[in-house]
Amino acid sequence: MSAPSTLTLRRPDDFHLHVRDGQALAAVVPFSAARFARALIMPNLRPPVRTAAEALAYRERILAALPAGARFTPLMSLYLTDDTPAGEVERARASGCILGFKLYPAGATTHSDAGVTDIGRVHGVLERLQETGLALQVHGEVTDPRIDVFEREARFIDTVLAPVLERFPRLRVVFEHITTRAAVEFVLGAREGIAATVTPQHLLMNRNALFAGGIRPHHYCLPVLKSEADREALCAAVRGGSPRLFLGTDSAPHARSAKENACGCAGIFSAHAALELYAEAFEAIGALERLEAFAAHHGADFYRLPRNEGRVRLVRSPWEVPASYPFGTGEIVALRAGERIGWRIEAVERP
Numbered sequence: 001m002s003a004p005s006t007l008t009l010r011r012p013d014d015f016h017l018h019v020r021d022g023q024a025l026a027a028v029v030p031f032s033a034a035r036f037a038r039a040l041i042m043p044n045l046r047p048p049v050r051t052a053a054e055a056l057a058y059r060e061r062i063l064a065a066l067p068a069g070a071r072f073t074p075l076m077s078l079y080l081t082d083d084t085p086a087g088e089v090e091r092a093r094a095s096g097c098i099l100g101f102k103l104y105p106a107g108a109t110t111h112s113d114a115g116v117t118d119i120g121r122v123h124g125v126l127e128r129l130q131e132t133g134l135a136l137q138v139h140g141e142v143t144d145p146r147i148d149v150f151e152r153e154a155r156f157i158d159t160v161l162a163p164v165l166e167r168f169p170r171l172r173v174v175f176e177h178i179t180t181r182a183a184v185e186f187v188l189g190a191r192e193g194i195a196a197t198v199t200p201q202h203l204l205m206n207r208n209a210l211f212a213g214g215i216r217p218h219h220y221c222l223p224v225l226k227s228e229a230d231r232e233a234l235c236a237a238v239r240g241g242s243p244r245l246f247l248g249t250d251s252a253p254h255a256r257s258a259k260e261n262a263c264g265c266a267g268i269f270s271a272h273a274a275l276e277l278y279a280e281a282f283e284a285i286g287a288l289e290r291l292e293a294f295a296a297h298h299g300a301d302f303y304r305l306p307r308n309e310g311r312v313r314l315v316r317s318p319w320e321v322p323a324s325y326p327f328g329t330g331e332i333v334a335l336r337a338g339e340r341i342g343w344r345i346e347a348v349e350r351p
């Protein structure tokens with residue numbers, strides 16, 4: 001059978017997206033709105049988005065930054081801190097557009113210093129989340145400097161995630177941006193109510209990409225790229241079509257000057273071609289027929305949202321990613337900058 005030259009999908013959702021604020025927001029959000037019907041917006045601004053009121057205000061700024069005619073719904077997550085009052089959960093639920101709370105272990109990643117220092121500090125909030133059915137979105141890495149950076153996800157499963165799931169047996173959890181065989185096995189074998197997002201970079205690249213011909217800051221993100229065996233485990237899992245796995249790009253823009261730096265920031269910007277990159281990844285593993293459910297069904301179903309109406313059509317038509325895109329007063333270097341991507345978005349039908 002020859003490879004298909006077009007691919008028509010139900011309009012997809014991105015369930016893990018960083019769009020920042022201000023000029024940066026205006027620069028990046030149109031890319032996501034051109035591809036996705038909805039996105040779950042991450043709350044790690046400075047200061048973080050901690051309350052329902054702050055999330056609703058941020059959501060208005062996102063809507064105001066959309067290009068004319070865009071049909072794009074931001075869904076929100078609140079930044080969990082040691083001091084989050086349990087009552088915030090009810091305010092979040094009542095808002096109708098907040099899907100859950102994001103657990104950043106303090107110090108785990110970009111703008112996580114206000115995160116949770118000890119999971120015991122938030123047991124009250126987890127109790128309320130479990131009661132309301134809102135989700136806990138988890139950055140699943142321990143931060144102990146004695147733990148090897150490549151082992152932090154696996155260690156988090158054993159020391160934090162598994163005990164939490166046992167203590168709160170009805171808590172709904174999304175293990176964000178999973179990167180390892182250990183995480184795949186854990187999620188696929190876990191009780192009901194557990195799911196995971198998978199990024200394009202962790203399907204397409206292994207850790208060699210950090211050092212290909214020299215140090216490559218634009219391939220640095222957290223969780224960091226892992227081994228080829230881990231990448232293969234992720235690919236095999238999405239090829240298997242588990243409804244527990246769904247699309248979350250973790251597109252995380254930083255200015256070129258913050259990436260190409262003696263202490264470069266973590267984060268890969270992929271929103272300029274997110275769906276196209278997933279199409280490439282799925283095609284490479286012979287699983288193009290699985291892309292629609294991964295991108296447009298599993299996440300919506302997990303979050304108990306209606307699947308989107310409308311369609312997006314991809315065509316096989318290679319194009320070169322620009323060397324950079326404007327980003328406020330600076331510029332941003334996107335994934336594959338100066339290189340080709342095999343798929344292009346040809347049409348979007350927005351009902």
Ligand code: NCD
Nearest residue numbers: 018109110221222252266267
């Ligand atoms: C994210 C960012 O820059 O906000 N960075 C990243 O490497 N993924 C934070 C995060 O999701 O860890």
Ligand code: ZN
Nearest residue numbers: 018042250252
């Ligand atoms: Zn992220």
